[in-house]
Amino acid sequence: MRSGHGEREVRRKSEELIAMSNKFESIKKPTTPEELLAAHKILRSDPKRYLRIVSKWIEEDPENSDAYFSRHLAWMHLGEPTRALEDLDTAIQLRNEPSALSLFSRGLVHRRMGEYEAALTDFAGGEAIDPERWEKDIVFGLLYQADVHARLGNEQAALSYCARLPEDFWTPGVYGAPRGEKVEIAGELRRIAANARKPI
Numbered sequence: 001m002r003s004g005h006g007e008r009e010v011r012r013k014s015e016e017l018i019a020m021s022n023k024f025e026s027i028k029k030p031t032t033p034e035e036l037l038a039a040h041k042i043l044r045s046d047p048k049r050y051l052r053i054v055s056k057w058i059e060e061d062p063e064n065s066d067a068y069f070s071r072h073l074a075w076m077h078l079g080e081p082t083r084a085l086e087d088l089d090t091a092i093q094l095r096n097e098p099s100a101l102s103l104f105s106r107g108l109v110h111r112r113m114g115e116y117e118a119a120l121t122d123f124a125g126g127e128a129i130d131p132e133r134w135e136k137d138i139v140f141g142l143l144y145q146a147d148v149h150a151r152l153g154n155e156q157a158a159l160s161y162c163a164r165l166p167e168d169f170w171t172p173g174v175y176g177a178p179r180g181e182k183v184e185i186a187g188e189l190r191r192i193a194a195n196a197r198k199p200i
Contacts (some may be wrong), residue, residue, distance in 0.1 A: 155193035
């Protein structure tokens with residue numbers, strides 16, 4: 001491969017995604033992996049724009065539960081967890097029953113708001129709906145369950161969820177959760193739980 005060829009290819013792909021994201025506001029909702037990637041690029045780079053886009057979807061179809069779920073992501077990026085929670089509640093109500101992912105997401109919002117018991121309730125509900133997917137696909141659910149138990153001072157429960165993480169698990173510490181490999185995460189959970197048990 002000639003020097004610089006790969007760099008030009010990456011730049012060309014990036015320019016295509018930017019062009020796609022610029023015209024994305026007229027798309028009702030992503031239908032291809034490329035459109036989904038463009039939507040997430042907008043969410044990360046311009047959450048207010050993403051909010052306008054998904055609010056338009058809701059305006060056009062107020063029964064679109066996926067749009068409410070998508071809009072909760074914008075609210076979280078904008079530091080509005082209460083509004084994110086309202087949208088997740090609406091998304092769940094419109095579907096008539098929650099999914100493991102919707103309860104995981106709502107649990108994350110409760111966690112961010114410091115509503116740890118509510119977070120644990122949602123995480124447990126998500127796990128009950130699809131235990132296999134919870135352990136294999138939504139594996140971060142276990143991490144957040146461990147983290148919330150630690151924040152409540154329950155070291156034993158925190159470490160039991162940590163033990164269920166895959167042996168090769170590693171995380172950079174997303175959304176303030178412990179980071180590292182399982183051993184490092186367990187050490188951080190012990191520290192969080194000890195701090196939570198200290199008298200104020």
